[in-house]
Structure formats: structure tokens, C-alpha cells
Amino acid sequence: MNDHFQSIEEITKKSISVLYNLEPCPELDFKYTKKEYTGDITLILFPLSKKLKKNVEEIGKNIGNYVQNQLKGLIQFSIIEGFLNFLFKESYYIHLLKRMLNTNFYNFKFSSKRIMIEYSSPNTNKPLHLGHVRNSLIGASIAEILKMVGHKIIKIQIINDRGIHICKSMIAWKKFGKGETPDFVKMKGDHFVGKYYSLFDKIYNEEVKNLSKKNKNSILNQARELLKKWECGDPITRKIWKEMNQWVYNGFEETYKKLGITFDKVEYESNVYRIGKKIVKEGLKKGIFFQKKDGSIWIDLIKEGFEEKLLLRSDQTSVYITQDIGTAVERFRKYKIDRLIYIVGKEQDYHFQVLFSILKHLGFLWVNKLSHLSYEMVYLPSGIMKSREGNVIDADSLILEMFSVAKTKFLKKYNKKQDKSSEIIGVGALKYHFLKIDPRKKIIFYPEKSIDFKGKTGTYIQYTYSRIRSLERNFFNLCSLLNSCWSNIQFDIYEKNMIKILQIYPFILKKSALNLNPSLVANYVYEVSKTFNHLYQNKKLIDPLNVIYTNIRMNIIHVTGNVLKSGMNLLGIKMLDRM
Secondary structure: OOHHHOOHHHHHHHHHHHHHOOOOOOOOOEEEOOOOOOOOEEEEOHHHHHHHOOOHHHHHHHHHHHHHHHOOOOEEEEEEOOEEEEEEOHHHHHHHHHHHHOHHHHOOOOOOOEEEEEOOOOEOOOOOEHHHHHHHHHHHHHHHHHHHOOOEEEEEEEEEOOOHHHHHHHHHHHHHOOOOOHHHHOOOHHHHHHHHHHHHHHHHHHHHHHOOOOOOOOHHHHHHHHHHHHHOOOHHHHHHHHHHHHHHHHHHHHHHHHHOOOOOEEEEHHHHHHHHHHHHHHHHHOOOOEEOOOOOEEEEOHHHOOOEEEEEOOOOOEOHHHHHHHHHHHHHHHHOOOEEEEEEEHHHHHHHHHHHHHHHHOOOHHHHHEEEEEEOOEEEOOEEOOHHHOOOOEHHHHHHHHHHHHHHHHOOOOOHHHHHHHHHHHHHHHHHHHHOOOOOOOEEOOHHHHOOOOOOOHHHHHHHHHHHHHHHHHHHHHOOOOOOOOOOOOOOHHHHHHHHHHOOHHHHHHHHHHHOOOHHHHHHHHHHHHHHHHHHHHOOOOOOOOHHHHHHHHHHHHHHHHHHHHHHHHOOOOOOOOO
């Protein structure tokens, strides 16, 4: 990032490196200064004092002097009981506003690595659901944030298109489908295949209930036989598999399009599982893995605090982790990446710990470049979603409901021309509702509550943005834009608050990128919107009798609109100039 455009937060971080030779700089705790004290922004010194083993007064003076010198006296500072308070001079607010009007303010690049992000990655046996929505939105947003700060991003998904779960849908369709297709029954392809997966589950549960002994001809055993045929390349089995998978792909594509989710690369487990099998067999020869009497291949990870892990079944068919070993190895070989991030739910924490341990045993030096962003589950007001209990909300039904709520609440004089607006409002509300919460925290989803002009919603921010653009249109209708006259400008508390929150946008972006946390951006744009609305409610923003001062204020408003649009775009949310 260009030093000339660094915030106080960034300069403070640099001061710790320069003054105390501390790398990397620990997370700094900045707060807006409390009303009872003099200042604009406050650094809490106690964590630094503990880290540096120095008293807070000394640390505060050293940092304060450094920042003051860097900003050429545009700020003052004071230290009160372990709190370093920075006070902005009037000229500093002008400096900040001029800085934000410069296009370089939006040059956030501070690093450039080649990063691959895997997200979504569904199975081809049922439609995308609420959990996939959260996964996809987190992955897509992190990709945009990392791209914004300078990284080269490869967005990838691996479609789990083979395995016993796929064969369950296939065997149910073979036995009971009577040759019907999605087009024939006018059903979306992924929902059509999901119907047969549910049918399999129903039949299997009935068999378990009614049979005391194992049934060699059970529907589960038939699915297992189908998997063996698939792995042996049986042409009839492969033909059915390709046809049913294509139905699902077509359905996924429709859903992704509605959500605005895209990928740079798509992998298919059927193309890469052999790589994993080959690596496992080589590992067996090297003594890294071991084979049991039934022919299955395992790894002993008990010393690492895990269990023995199955890598190949006794019939030599692969399991999930076999494929994951192969894809990880192939991705580093093929794409020359510096980092690989998996966006996968918390319930897979153990799986990834085991995967990383296996890759370490295999001797791959890039294991430390792997990371698993473990996000929490989505809950309904009634509790956790469970496929077997039938309370899973599929993504398509959810999106349609959001469109419907948007039309009902905000487009009172609805006509077909407003379809696009209702989609932007509905999808925007959905995305913001998911992304405003830290990925590592649980989320309870209420569709009605996510769309509102009040409260912390995407709609509130979209409405604030459209209000800003309306003010700009009115301003340009009244008078032409003048070159701003900066002399004798006195900002009031509402304008100062607006400038203060806008100038930390680069800091928020960097923090969001380092922590892989889109909620930092989502909550920031809400605070920007709320601060702007305080300004709007308390100030006459357009005054035809004072064009020069109105012009200064309009510069603040213009930057606010740009920051809102930029931040929301990073969340994948479009903005409307009129609402």
C-alpha cells in the first residue's frame, strides 16, 4: 500500500516494527475515543505493554511521537491510564478528505500471492441447500477481498460426482424411475435426482426396520455393486451416471447464476480419484501406510492424537480422503500456487486435520501452505437442518422466497420491469444476512428479518446508497461542480465522524483479508451507512445559497457512496441508484 495513503492504524503498526523490531506486528486494539476524553481514535496499550515488557507510558509516548512526525503535526496525542488518544486537527480532516478523493485511495494492494480457494463443492445427488449457500457466499467474498488487496486468485470447486452416495440415486432411479427424465416431469435436474436419493433412503430405512439379518440383495448392497461396476468402467453404468450427473450440473448452474457465484476452475472427483489411489499404493510400498487382512489400506495416526484412517476399502474402492490427497498434490503440481484454502464446514475439522497429517507423512513440504476455513452451521428457528428429518431448505426455494419478500415489501407498484430490482434486493438481503456474521459463528436464518430498511440488513445499506446517489443528482441539477475551496473550512461532529469512518476502509480490508473474514467488511459498510444517515438527519446537505460549502459536503457524500459500493461489491451485492 502506498505510504502516503496510510491510515493512523497502519502508521502505528509500522512504528512498532521500527521502534521495537517486532515482526509480525500483533493485532492492535483501536477504538473510537470515549466522549469523556479528548481525542478521535484510541489505541489500547496494555496488550502491547505485556508483549514488549515495557510500561504503557513509555510505549505510548514513543508511538505517539512517531505517528505525529509521520503526519507532520496534523494530529496531537495524549496518554491517559494506558490509552493512547489521537486527536485530529481540523487540517487533518481536510487532509483525509483530499486523500480519499484521490483515486490512489482505492489502491489497496499490499501483497501478491497465487492463492487457490475451494468452495461450494457439492455432491451430484441432491440440490444445493442453505449450507451450500453460506459456503459459496463466504468463498466468493473472500476471493474478491483477497483479489482487492493484490493476490492472484483461482476460484475452484470439486464436484463430488462419484462414490456410493451417487450410486444410491442411480440404483433408485434404475429400479423405480421407469425411464422418466427431468424434462418429462418438468422438474429441475438436481431436484429430480435428489428425489431418487431420498427414495433410496426411505427404502433403506424400511429394510433396516424389517430385517433382523443382513440381506445380500438389500438396496444398499445393490448400490455397492453399482459402485464396483462404475470403477471397473462398465459402459451401461457409466452411461446412466453421465446422464444423471448432467441433469444435476444443469440444475446447479441455474442456482449459481441466481446467486452470482462463479468459478475459474471446476474439478470432478471422477477425474482425480485415481491420482489419490496411486499415491496411497505408493505410500503402502514405502511403509507409510499398512494393509489389513481384508486388503484394505490404512494409516496409523494414533501418535498424532487421531485414529487409524481408512484410505482404500477392501474392494480397493476409494474414500473421500483418497480423493482429497490426490487433488491437493495435483493442484500444487499443476497451478504452482502459494496457498490453498478450503472453505468447508466445521463438521469436517477432523477430516482436514487428518488430511494435513497424511500429506505431512507423505513428505510434501507445502503442507504448511494449506488452511481450512472452518465455518459454523446454519440453523433454522426450529433448530439444526437435517436431511433425514426433512427440514433442509434448498437454495432455489430460499431464493424464490427472497424475491417474493422483496416484491411484497419494497415494490408496491410492482411491474415486470422491476423484476431485476426485486432480484437485486432479494439476493442482496440474503447475502448480507449470511456475510455479516463471522464465518466461525453459528447463524440462525430468518428470511423475513433479513429484508428491512431498518436494522443491520443489506437492504438498509442499499437504500442508503440510493439516497446518496439521489442527493448527487439533485446537487448537479442545482449547480455545477466547483473546484473545492478548502480554506477556513470548519467540519462539525457529523462530518468529522463521516470522514473518520471512511478513512479506515483500507485498514478494514487488510484486516478482513488477513483473517479471511468478510463479516468485517459487512459490518463496516453498515456502520458507514449508519454514520451517513446521522449526517443526513442532522444537516442540510444541499444549500443553494452556499454552493462552495455544499460542494465540500458533497465530496464527503460522494466518497461515502463509492466506499459503500466498493464494500458491498466485495460481498457480491449489487447496488441500485434508485430504490
